[in-house]
Amino acid sequence: INSIPTSAISGVEVITGGASATYGSDAIAGVVNFKVYHQFQGIRLDAQNGISSRGDAASHQVSLIAGTKFAEGRGSIMVAGEYQQRDGLPYTSRDWSNPSRSFSNVIGNSVFAYDGLCLNLHQIPLTRYAALGRAEYKISPSVKVFAQVQYSRVTVHAQGSNPTLNPVGASGLTVPVTNPFIPADLKTLLASRANPNASFLVVKRFIDDGPRAYVNNTTTYQLLGGLEGDLPIKDWTFEFYGSHGHTSATDEVYSGAVSISAVQ
Secondary structure: OOOOOOOEEEEEEEEHHEEEEEHHHHOOOOEEEEEEEEOOEEEEEEEEEEEEOOOOEEEEEEEEEEEEOOOOOOEOOOOEEEEEOOOOOOOOOOOOOOOOOOOHHHHHHOOOOOOOHHHEEEOOOOEEEEEEEEEEEEEEEEEEEEEEEEEEEEEEEEEEEOOOOOOOOOEEEEOOOOOOOOHHHHHHHHHHOOOOOOEEEOOOEHHHHOOOOEEEEEEEEEEEEEEEEEEOOOOOEEEEEEEEEEEEEEEEEEOOOOOOHOOO
C-alpha cells in the first residue's frame, strides 16, 4: 500500500462474504480493492502537516496528481507523486512511558542493569517517496492499449535499547579470575566461592557501542502494459497484460551490534 501515491487512489472498495470468491480461495473472507485513477484531467495538490499537542511527533505529506487527454480524447496520460516525512518520538518524551530508572527490584539480587527502555521509540522516523504514471490510447472504438509504471522508496530509522550480554547460550561475558582489572572487593567475593578459581559471568547492557539502531530501505517498482476492450458477445470484455515488478529491501545496523567473541 505504501507504494501507491494517495493522490492516485480514486476510491477503496471492501467486498465481504461470498461475493469475493471470484478472487480465489484465498479471498473468501473478503478483499480490499484500492482503485487507482485510469484517467485524470487537471491538477490537484494535497498537503498535510501534523504535530502533537506537545510540539513534537511532526509529520508532513504532499501529494500531487496531474493529467490530460490528447488526440481528440482518444488518449490520456496522468502522473501522480507523493512525499511523506515523519519525525520520531522517544519514550522519554512522555511521563507515562519515561523509565523510572529505579533498580530496587534487581539490586537486592546482586544484579545491576541499565534501563534500556529510555532509548525506545513510540513513533519511528519515516521518509517515503511514491510515484505512478499511466497512459492509455484507443486504437479503435472497442480496443484500448495502456501502460503503467509505479515506483516507491521508503526509509525507516528504528532504535531500541542497548544490546544485552546475558547468561543465555553464548551471550554472557565470561571473565577468568586472573583478569588484572577485577576490583579488590570482587576478588574477595570470588575467593569465597566453593571453586574460587572458576571463571565468572558478567551480565550487562553493552552501552559502549550505543543503542541498537538500524535503517531499513525498501525500493519497489512495477511496469505494466496491455490491451483491453469489448467483445461482440453480450457484455463480455477482455484484457491481456504483462507486468514486471521488483522489490529490494536492505537493513543496515549502524550501532548497537557487537561481536560477542570480540568483546570476550
